[in-house]
Amino acid sequence: MKKVLIIGAGPVGLTTGRLLAEEGYQVDLFERRDHIGGNCFDYHSAAGLLCHKYGPHYFRTNSDELLAWLSQFSDWIPANYHVRAKVQDKFVPLPISLATVEALKGRTFSVEEFEHYLAQERVAIEHPQNAEEQCLATVGRELYEAIFKGYTEKQWGISAKELLPSITARIPLRFNRDIRYPSEKHQVMPAQGYTYLFKNMADHSRLSIKLNQEFCLSDVRAVESAYEFVICSGQLDQFFEYQKGKLPYRSLRFEEKISESEFVQENVQINYPNDFDYTRTVEIKHVTGQQHPLTSVVYEYAQAEGEAFYPILSLESLALCDQYRELARQEERAQCPIYFLGRLAEYRYFNMDHVFLRSIKLVNQLLNKEIVKV
Template structure:
């Protein structure tokens, strides 16, 4: 019998290739007509712009194993991601850095002066219990209200006091003029887009790929199923639907350069969208050769049954439901859950690939030794 990979994004592709290279037969399926999951990218026929169809995906990592791996499957061009933000009718640099602080407070402070100034602004909260408390303890009320409160309410649809502090801990505050969004040593974009990278990963003897194919409709018995789809869907939503935020995209085109940057956040709550993305800026090596531009306004809302899930909400009720699904998965057998949807976690691309590489090694060793494969290679609870 062969192994079934459900989902042709990075998790499924990496694991599927590893199994095939180890001599196993693999069926990889995806219910979409395209490869790459939410990383799917394609060149716009009208303008020639390489478009990230399901929103921008920026590859950045400090993991050399992952960096070496992805470079086997495409030409990667250095790309330094920068984000600007509109707040109160003015444009600022994000993440919050020395330029942002000096601009916002109309001052000319040195790093040490700015650090002391923000420390005086920040509220003394020893152990922040939620997103709002984390922000107030990091940057104080003025910067919080300008850049995070309204944007967060639009993005998540709840009060910031209902979100975990961990969401904000991922974002730095810098007391230099460094405005790169990420600090990882390896930052790049695939020259021909992410879909071609995933296609190359799956281009190996032993893998059969079927797109536009639902797992529920496949009539075949497998040695084991590696499932990167939503864990609640696998169990037919037996305990209810886990909560996600989804995105609506309002596409428009422009002749020339519309906003001069890849991502422009709109922090004010009265603006209904969260940001505008201009996709030719994600490929600066070809940007100036393109006359047209493709842009998207992004609107965040609660994910419905027919929507694409993007961001797991993971509030208290979702955590309780997830525990039931985890317990169900661990007692089921014959299936392992991987990736963002399978473990109900927000994962960057490099983490997704790193976990898939680790899962592949452990999986192949277990198969060789005749051991049982676990339901999860990375526990989704407490992650």
């Protein structure tokens, strides 16, 4: 039987594993944690509350085909992904829209007034060289200082002047009063949670998962003769045993407070750009749809140490990453090729829908047929 080795049981590992198992491959999947689902993992606490272990995960996509494919593993509920930033004593909706300036200024704005305001505030910087310049050129100094500066610096632990402009390059600006945080067509939650969805995806007779097992290149070398190819969604530098050095990541610490009330916050997420050590508070119950007499609010603190969450993109880290990418390209051409895919293996931030789509496309490409049309 054709055999495939997959590293990492997150969205990439499980999507590729499932598709290949359906196509007749025996799939051996190795995961270093004691659970599947990658960073999307959720669980029920001792009190029975549905919690997102690695930070809140809001599913959204523009792809009808992806949603249809995922729907064989889960039902969906609509989700109100509403995010507000606390600026002094006001809670202003994000991303920036008419509703944001109205909440900030305490009066209504027409589209023309908003455009006029932005035109006056924007700093003329033709080619922004860092995240601060990027924001100043897009939204101007007042909104940058009220909403972005403190948040970005807490999140990354360095001045916004030292961050690449790409970090804030895609700040959405809306000239309407749509206060939904994402812009995608579908904004939904798996009705019974992400782990339920991933368990169903993993439920296939030819898909075997071994937990608590880390795999690096030397482990692959020892077994590769048994496999046709390998898909690695594990951490790039760690997979190559840090031979070029460590890729920098930003991490998070979570502090949970349980309250004996149905809700504490007005909406799922509040950002704290100023005044507090934490960056955001999340009351996930607003979007899991769970009925429960208790609620949990998670306080998020950005930190240097801990789980690898966000690649810290700088000229140095990208140069180091290029060296690893070269090693990865060599492995892709080897007799038993290793394909690198996903947020850890590519050292890039991806939303879930992007990794699902990229996983499906990789399998279509490897098998040279359109198993799932996306």
